[in-house]
Amino acid sequence: MAKVETTMNTTNSMTDEIRVMTSGAFTAAYLDLVARLELVTKKKLVTAATSIGTGETSIPNRLRRGEPVDVVIVADAVLLGFIKEGLIIAESYTPVARSAIGMAVRAGARKPDISTVDALTRTLVQANSIAYSSSVSGDYLANELLQRLGIAAQVLSKCRRIEGGERVGAVVARGEAEIGFQQISELLPIPGIDHVTPLPPEVQKVSVFSAGVARSTGDSDAAHALIKFLASPEAAGAISKSGLEPVENH
16 A cells, blocks of 8 residues: 655655655545556655645645655646646656546435436435535536536535545535535545436536656656556556546557
8 A cells, every 4th residue: 555645745855755646536546556556666656645626735736836746647637737837747648547427425315316417407406505526526517517507596505615635425424415526436435425326428527637747756767657557458447446437548
C-alpha cells in the first residue's frame, strides 16, 4: 500500500519515492495498482493529494505553490489547464480512464427511479436535500443539468456542494442528504450507501481522466513509466473494477 501523505512538503529529498497526486475519481483504481506500480518504477509511491476541489491541500493549490510531485492524475480539462500553466510536461499527457456520474442514497433508504430523464427530473424535484461534489460532476449538475431539465429554480436551493475533498457518499451515508451525485468510482468505495446508479444516457456526462508528469518531478523516467503502465492493458482490470472505463491508447 502506498504511503498516504496529506501534509505540505517543500522538498523531495527521497529519491526512492514517486509522489502522486490523483483526484478522487481515479483513487480506487490507483490504490489497487500501487503494488504493481512500485514494481514497475522500483520506487515507493507516496500519495500526496486526493482532492481536486478547493482549500490549501487541494491539488491545484499544492501544484501552484511549487510543492514537489512526479505524477498528476485529474480530469482531462484540469490537466490541460495545468499544462497551459506550465505545471505539467505537455508531452507526457495521457488519457487513462473514462468516468460516468451516478446517484446514491443512504443504505436501506427508498431507491428513487432515475432510469429515464423524466424520472430523474421527478426525483430531483421531490428530493428534500441533494449533495453534489466540488469537482467536474458537481459543476455539471449545478451549472448545466438542472438548467437543461428546467428545474434549477426549484432544486438549487436544496443542493449542497461538498467541499474539502470529502466524498458525497459519506455525507449521504450520515443522512445529511437524501440523494447524492458524484463520479461512480468515487461513490462505490463508500460504506453505508446504496443504489449507485448512473444518470440516464441522454443526460449523462462522461469525463476523461488523464495523467501527466509534473515539471517538478525528480525522476522523469520513473514518472513516465508509471503513466505508461496506467494506460496499458495490464491496468485495465483494476480500472474497470473501480467503476471506470479504461481508455485505449495507441
